[in-house]
Amino acid sequence: MNPERFLTTFHSLTNIGWTEDGVLRLALNEYDIKVREELIKILSSIGVHIMVDDAGNIIGELGGKLSDAIAIGSHMDSVPYGGKYDGFYGVMAGLEVLRSIKERGISNHSIKLIDFTNEEGSRFQPSLLGSGLTTGIFDKNYVYSRRDKDNISFEEALRVSGFMGDESNRLMHMKPNYYLELHIEQGPILEEEGYQIGIPLGIAGLSVYEFTFKGQSSQTGPTPMDRRRDALVGASKFVVSVRDHAKKQENLRATVGILNVKPNVYNAIPREVRLTVDVRSIERNRIDHTINEFVNIAKSIADDEKLEVEYRHLWTANPVSFSDEVISVIERACKELSMRYKFMYSWAGHDAQYMTKISKVGMIFIPSHLGISHAKEEYSSDEDMLNGLRVLEKAVELLNS
Amino acid sequence: MNPERFLTTFHSLTNIGWTEDGVLRLALNEYDIKVREELIKILSSIGVHIMVDDAGNIIGELGGKLSDAIAIGSHMDSVPYGGKYDGFYGVMAGLEVLRSIKERGISNHSIKLIDFTNEEGSRFQPSLLGSGLTTGIFDKNYVYSRRDKDNISFEEALRVSGFMGDESNRLMHMKPNYYLELHIEQGPILEEEGYQIGIPLGIAGLSVYEFTFKGQSSQTGPTPMDRRRDALVGASKFVVSVRDHAKKQENLRATVGILNVKPNVYNAIPREVRLTVDVRSIERNRIDHTINEFVNIAKSIADDEKLEVEYRHLWTANPVSFSDEVISVIERACKELSMRYKFMYSWAGHDAQYMTKISKVGMIFIPSHLGISHAKEEYSSDEDMLNGLRVLEKAVELLNS
Known part of the structure; x- marks a missing residue:
């Protein structure tokens, strides 16, 4: 992977929606639309096949020799006045993994990158609407009828955004074999205890x-x-x-x-x-x-x-447990990269929890400075971000072999 | 004094403004006006001279051989959905004292009965507006500009009620030598400890x-x-x-x-x-x-x-202390009547506290059942009310000798 390319892309794109009080990239608003278009532009430029499902989730697919897929995902929407890292980091890291796999030639497995719609639940409640619909946990009528504070329905916002895709593109039909999500910890543990990587065993x-x-x-x-x-x-x-x-x-x-x-x-x-x-x-x-x-x-x-x-x-x-197989692979990746890692739990919700319904799932955490999240002060160092990216890339490599 | 006359007058008049949820005799509303008119009717019928000051306070005067006055006072207004006893009991007891003194002939001192306007502070805030103006503690502009929740000023309510009296009738000009106020305890102490009378040493x-x-x-x-x-x-x-x-x-x-x-x-x-x-x-x-x-x-x-x-x-x-002289007289009255009495403090405000500015003041408390006050469940027995009345009458007799 190319650390400089990753950092440049991350820092330039996460400024879309940045204000002096924090990021205002609420689901399907003008900034979310802009950043989605930028993501698609880059993916298309390296030959990734773009699909959009009926929740507006973006699924980029890099074909491989085998039909079994390894999916990497997260979300680019933010809470009002949120931080620059949060879910955005996970999507940018996945993008870099696809870019570098593409550069090295043909992948063994098909590799997918997913940007889930409305993970935060700030514009439309509840949270995880995109992953909930694409995995079949939520009903389409339920999701489409959610309304924001201006009484705009999820369905209307999706149509206006241009990201109304097709039901046949739902992940529940593709069932990727593995799903990986890289995220900031949103808590103070890793930083305080001096770990570079957290490996969540599940979500509380x-x-x-x-x-x-x-x-x-x-x-x-x-x-x-x-x-x-x-x-x-x-x-x-x-x-x-x-x-x-x-x-x-x-x-x-x-x-x-x-x-x-x-x-x-x-x-x-x-x-x-x-x-x-x-x-x-x-x-x-x-x-x-x-x-x-x-x-x-x-x-x-x-x-x-x-x-x-x-x-x-x-x-x-209910609590969710991640796949022992995927957890072992992430641990092996940490060991091969000599990372100081810690097993822990995720105490906040993530799209990964609904993905457990259709895939073997694992997550990777990196330190959050002072544990602050969902605020403009949210911060993770470039070094920490690159560590997480390396572990993600290594885990994909191990699963892909 | 005539126990039956007192109880009949008390129970018939306190029903003015009674609803199934409690008494609605807010300061200068239709029920307060009605009960004021009834009080004046009775006082006039026994030859009591009626004065009204510029706060709407009613001052009934029974002339005596000496110009020094003994005043008895309280208030007839209630909180919204209040009890039948509260200040009303004190005015009715004072009325019975005047009636029985009148029956016995000519008093030594002049005896005054006062019904203070807006003691509760429920219609116009703060509380004690009537006693505050008549003793010179509050400024007239301040009192007149107080407004109720319908934006009616105290001045307007006073004019509409017909109880706009004259500034020259303020108690600060008459300075009664003594002021006595009989009230329910509004707390559970006297009942729980088996006392018939409480003698407050002051107001907290x-x-x-x-x-x-x-x-x-x-x-x-x-x-x-x-x-x-x-x-x-x-x-x-x-x-x-x-x-x-x-x-x-x-x-x-x-x-x-x-x-x-x-x-x-x-x-x-x-x-x-x-x-x-x-x-x-x-x-x-x-x-x-x-x-x-x-x-x-x-x-x-x-x-x-x-x-x-x-x-x-x-x-x-600030806390207020009552007159040692008046406290001693009330204690002597209790002893002569073989009442079980207890020295205590008043923890709620009363017009008596502003009267300390211009008179020697004392209060008399009777038991409140379960300590409940400012609610329809407020209750004191006829026996307890008569005990309080006897102590008040005896104290006036001692001061009047």
């Missing part, structure tokens, strides 16, 4: 629950401290317990993100607090077990504070 | 501060538990500390009533939490000292959680 699942603590409102003045039924005191104990409980354990994340108080008046004791708990783990039964513990903690706090507590399930996404 | 002061905890927002997934700067965890520790700190002490109340989270999204670690702390004590330096302790607690929590914390003063109302 999550369950989100709502808890409501109910007490008795009264005037703050005349109600003595020991006669109160203050819903906010109970909820606050719970917030701290949730964090402390999760902090004591490995590979568990639990967060209270939303918290609303009633009546929310300075001189009234809070009568009701409603909050959400987001619990993540790589093991589904660990999530369920943790939720049970949180329910018990909430009940015990409610008893102590003379409150009532209710809870309800909002939604769950 | 309060300071309200705003605290803001600032951390770092990031995705709940990829950010490990021990790398977080979660503003909600810090704020929650603070909420619990404020309660625990105040609970350990006598005669101190501290409450977090308002708490708002940013960005308040289920999968984002909270970056900012803004909350209010309402601190009350009978001693001003105790309030200031407690605020200092809370600032230190907040800073210590912020350090532990790697957060920043800011705070600012919103407002302060």
